[in-house]
Amino acid sequence: MADSVVKDQPGEGRLTHAPSSHPAVPRAKVGVVLANLGTPDATDYWSMRRYLSEFLSDKRVVDYAGWKWQPLLQLIILTKRPFSSGHAYKSIWNNEKNESPLLTITRAQTEKMTERLKALYGDDVEVDFCMRYGNPSTDSVLKRMKEKGCERIVFFPLYPQYGSPTTATANDQAFRTLMKMKWQPYIRTVPAYFEHPAYIQALANSVQEAYDGFESRPTKLVASYHGVPERYLMEGDPYHCQCQKTTRLLREKLGLSKEEVDTAFQSQFGPEKWVGPQTVEHVAELAKQGHKHIAILSPAFSSDCVETLEEIKEEIHDSFMEAGGETFSYIPCLNDRDDHIDALLAVVNNELSGWLSTP
Template sequence: MRETGFLPNEHPPVATQKTGVLLVNLGTPDAPEKKAVKRYLKQFLSDKRVVEIPSIIWQPILRGIILNTRPAKSAEAYSLVWTEDGSPLAFYTRRQAEKLAVRITGESDDVVVDWAMRYGNPSISSRLNEMKAAGCDRILIAPLYPQYSGATTASVHDAVFDAIAAMRWQPAIRLLPAYHDDPAYIDALATSLERDIAALDFEPDAIVASFHGMPQRTLELGDPYHCHCQKTARLLSEKMGRELVVAFQSRFGRAKWLGPATDAVLESLPGQGKKNIAIFAPAFSSDCLETREELAIRGKEQFESSGGEKFAYLPCLNDSEIGMDMLEHLIRRELSGWI
């Protein structure tokens, strides 16, 4: 009999008593290239939480039209924001996990902090399996979406439970709730924005809060995302003592989307005498294609071509000390009783 170090019929010991924290963001292709973008879009747009159209209708459209036309255009957009560290979203999410690990695991070796993407790499399932192998019998899943939506937060939940469904021994799971109205989040946004606005060489005539868009139908079906966005904007406006112009970006397809649309707002502001503006994206925890390319590049072009004069894109919280203080506060609260 081959020696294993265990008696016959005896199972190897299982490492336990560690706590895991998994930060999860939306996702990114592996490279700013057509093939990688096509692979990413196929996974993203095949999620029934994202596109709520029957597969028998949607899949022929996706595979026959969209995946043959959109990847090249999207790859070009990604190339404009790609860095030597990869996509901004992957870079900042990784940095958030690294900095959070220093803040939390510095006190104990019994906490493991990692990160994953809902679409693309590293996958949620691979990270959960690694955490379990490392002895994590309790794992906090932290979707980095301040405002809840079925297309984002719930999709992460789906992927998590699909992954642990394949496990014979499942870890205990906690899920970070939406934090759209959490005082720590509102305070962090206000502090970051006030600092960035003070550093500008002009005083904005308008400050635009551009949230990621969702089809109007999601609101009608009971998704709380639109309400969460409006509450974030209201609380932030009250905190800063400034009026905010709320808009929704990233429309896709012919269906009616939440409005007003960011591009339409940017084109209309100069005609209203608001020729110097600042814009930020409070639905994003990290800068990404939708902020760096859609807002900072295309948004600026749209605004200036409509008569605008000064335009400033204000970055997300990313891995700033302000953002990390907020994230640590949220994570420690959810880990209460575990560490």
């Protein structure tokens, strides 16, 4: 991958033709970076405010003109929102590790991916993870990978369906880091994997395992995705269409009828019209229609987080029960399930083609 080096210390050396004064050069490797949304460092007001300010200031997330949005955000929204968001995070916080579940799970996914890739490629690969908002930052991780000798990097946003506020902003942040580097690594960004057979199979496995453990069979399976304004769909964002296809492929894999599986969207905020139906309203309507037992999963989230552990298991659950439902079954995200890691590995291996070969 690079000129041969003479090792001075473990992991570094100097180019064979270079003078002794030449800076040490690490052995060339390929890096794999798993990128997730982000997490506050703690649940207190100022930690939440820093996190929410970074998140809600992202033009990919809220694309209103800054002169309109920032005064509203900084002077009104961020005086109250950190308290309510902090309360939500406290209800799901991993107190043992003093971190959010998203951070815990993403680390576990990275550890398993490291084991898989090391078994295939040995020391030629370096694996790490980063967050678009909060820590570990995209900037710090990509710089660390470069310092370790990663001349080529596969950057993998952990979003099965492509979305401008998710996949695109993760890639944007990676490119911003490259703009500041004297020596940029070659980089490949991983495309959406919403229809990858291994991903669909892992989803189907999780649903079937859950159904096998239920005392009664749900009369409806709801696939709940994070919502986006309808305007994004009209402007060419493929997210909504990819969500619909994921649901269809999952339904077909499970052998269920169209009447047994619905698609809905959660986490709406602001005055705009969003894609629908809204999950919180849809589950209430299902209860009113006589559905006493429903199951719900979140195929757009690679890891359980505040939107699943708090919003779905509390707010959306309560909406269903208050409308007359009796049994609300949440099917966890794929998290660090082995079949999920296998699916992610299949996606990564495709992107590593031509860069690495198995020993």
